[in-house]
Amino acid sequence: MPAVRLFAAVLLLLGGSLAQAQNLVLLTENLAPFNQSVSGRNFAKNDGITGISSDTLHAVCKRAEVECQQILRFPWQRVYQQALDEPGYGLFSTARTPAREKLFKWVGPIASNDWVLMAKADSPIQLSDLQGAAKYRIGGYKGDAISQYLIDRGLPVQTALRDNKNVEKLLKGQIDLWVTADPSGRYVARQEGLDALRVVQRFHTAELYLALNLATPDELVQRLQGALDALRAEGELSAIVARY
Known part of the structure; x- marks a missing residue:
C-alpha cells in the first residue's frame, strides 16, 4: 500500500x-x-x-x-x-x-513588416540602392534587427535606446534618415507629432x-x-x- x-x-x-x-x-x-x-x-x-x-x-x-x-x-x-x-x-x-x-x-x-529608410517629406534625398545611404546620417533602434541589417552591411547607424528619439533627431536635423519599419515606424512618428514622412528606400520584408x-x-x-x-x-x- x-x-x-x-x-x-x-x-x-x-x-x-x-x-x-x-x-x-x-x-x-x-x-x-x-x-x-x-x-x-x-x-x-x-x-x-x-x-x-x-x-x-x-x-x-x-x-x-x-x-x-x-x-x-x-x-x-x-x-x-x-x-x-x-x-x-x-x-x-x-x-x-x-x-x-x-x-x-x-x-x-x-505578421509581416517592411524594412525601410525614411526621411522627412520635404527631404531631397533620393536613393537607387541601399549602399547609397552610407553618405548620410542614419538613426536606428539599438538591438533591433533592422538597424543590425544595415550595420552588418557596413552602413553607419547611430543607435538610440528609444526609437522615438530617432523621430526627435529627424525633426531637429540631427539625422538624415531613419531606419525603421513600415507601418510601425509611422505610428511611432505620429505619436511624436511627425506625420510628414517619406519612404526613401524599401529594402526588405520581414516575417x-x-x-x-x-x-x-x-x-x-x-x-x-x-x-x-x-x-x-x-x-x-x-x-x-x-x-x-
Whole structure:
C-alpha cells in the first residue's frame, strides 16, 4: 500500500511539472500596430496589450490550450535577453533572421513588416540602392534587427535606446534618415507629432514570429504552430489584421 501511494505521489508531481511546462510568459514591446500598450505606457500585462501580433497569440494560445501571459516591457534589448536566457519565456514580434535562427525555437509567421529608410517629406534625398545611404546620417533602434541589417552591411547607424528619439533627431536635423519599419515606424512618428514622412528606400520584408527559449519542449512548439496554422486556414488571422 505505501508503494502504491508513493507511485501516485510521483505521478502527481510529474503531472504538476508537465502542467507547469505548458505555461509561457510572452514578452513584447510597444511596436504598433503589432503589439502595443493600451495605455501607451512602457509596461502592461495581458488585456492591457493589443495589436495584430498580440491578438493573434491570444487566439493561438487559446486554441492550443496553453496558458500564456503577455507582458509588455521596455527596452527591447532587455526582453530579448530574458527570452534568450530563461526557460518558459518567449518574445514577439521577432524578425527571424539567419543570425537568430539557432538561438530560439520559432512559431509563425504571425505578421509581416517592411524594412525601410525614411526621411522627412520635404527631404531631397533620393536613393537607387541601399549602399547609397552610407553618405548620410542614419538613426536606428539599438538591438533591433533592422538597424543590425544595415550595420552588418557596413552602413553607419547611430543607435538610440528609444526609437522615438530617432523621430526627435529627424525633426531637429540631427539625422538624415531613419531606419525603421513600415507601418510601425509611422505610428511611432505620429505619436511624436511627425506625420510628414517619406519612404526613401524599401529594402526588405520581414516575417515576424514568436521566438521561444530553446528549452521549450518541441511538443509545445508544435502545438502552438498547429494552432496558428489552423487559425490561418479558417480566416481568423485575416480577420484580426482587418481590425487594425
